[in-house]
Amino acid sequence: MTEARLVAQALAGAQPAFEQIVRRYQRPVINFIARVTGDRAGAEDLAQDTFVKAFRALPTFDTTRRFSSWLLRIAHNTAVDALRRSHGHTVPIGPDGERDGVRAEPAASAAPDPVEQHDLGRALDAALRRVRPQYRAAIVLRYHESLSYEEIAAVMQVPPATARTYVHRARKELAGLLAEAGWEPTG
Numbered sequence: 001m002t003e004a005r006l007v008a009q010a011l012a013g014a015q016p017a018f019e020q021i022v023r024r025y026q027r028p029v030i031n032f033i034a035r036v037t038g039d040r041a042g043a044e045d046l047a048q049d050t051f052v053k054a055f056r057a058l059p060t061f062d063t064t065r066r067f068s069s070w071l072l073r074i075a076h077n078t079a080v081d082a083l084r085r086s087h088g089h090t091v092p093i094g095p096d097g098e099r100d101g102v103r104a105e106p107a108a109s110a111a112p113d114p115v116e117q118h119d120l121g122r123a124l125d126a127a128l129r130r131v132r133p134q135y136r137a138a139i140v141l142r143y144h145e146s147l148s149y150e151e152i153a154a155v156m157q158v159p160p161a162t163a164r165t166y167v168h169r170a171r172k173e174l175a176g177l178l179a180e181a182g183w184e185p186t187g
Contacts, residue, residue, distance in 0.1 A: 007067050010058060018058070022051050025068065028145065029075045035140045036079040037086075038129070046082055050075045065154070072145065073155040076137055083133055120183060127177035131170050138166035139174075 001020070009017035029050055034043035053074050061070055128136060134156065141147045141155055152163040178184075 003067050004063070007058075007061065007063060011061070011063075018055060021067070025071055026051075028068075029071065032072060032075055032140065032145060033079045033082075035144060036076070036133070036137050037082055039082075042082065043079075046078050047075070050078045053078065066151065069147070069151045069154045072141070072147075073157065076141075076155050079137070080133065123178055123181045123183055124174070127174050127181065130177055131173050135166050135170035135173065138163055139170035142167045 003024075006017050006021050006024075010021060026047065030040075030043050030047045033046045033050070034040045037043060037046065050071070054071055057074070061067065131139070137156060138152055141152045142149075147155065149160045149163045149167070152167070153160040156163060156166070158166070
């Protein structure tokens with residue numbers, strides 16, 4: 001069933017349609033929140049809060065827009081609120097070394113071996129924790145969730161030019177932080 005049809009049914013009061021929406025978007029919402037907050041267990045609770053907020057706000061949803069972007073905006077706001085409550089605790093991104101548009105390799109080597117790749121993942125995690133929360137959210141939305149700049153703007157409630165700026169600045173900060181840690185960006 002299409003997203004639009006599920007939303008229309010949920011708007012009409014069909015609880016099974018909203019349950020299917022939850023099943024469809026649960027993993028992406030949890031993963032997004034976990035990447036923004038750095039707390040996988042807490043992300044599950046925050047995802048539940050996100051869906052409760054979405055259910056309550058469903059009558060305000062503009063059906064001419066993408067539901068997933070609207071839902072991720074609610075998830076973003078929920079994650080930012082949680083970060084504020086926890087005084088800025090931040091998130092690691094996975095250990096694969098290619099997250100967030102930064103592909104880095106050790107400065108002294110042409111290609112990292114598995115141990116170096118693991119070290120790169122740890123370096124990327126540490127660097128991402130030091131990036132401003134709004135930049136971190138923008139880069140996760142861009143490279144992990146594959147959203148367009150317009151969709152990022154909608155999720156973060158900023159103009160598209162600001163979304164582009166956030167992603168650009170996040171990439172630049174990550175590259176600098178990785179270079180400080182002994183990794184040089186390539187490409």
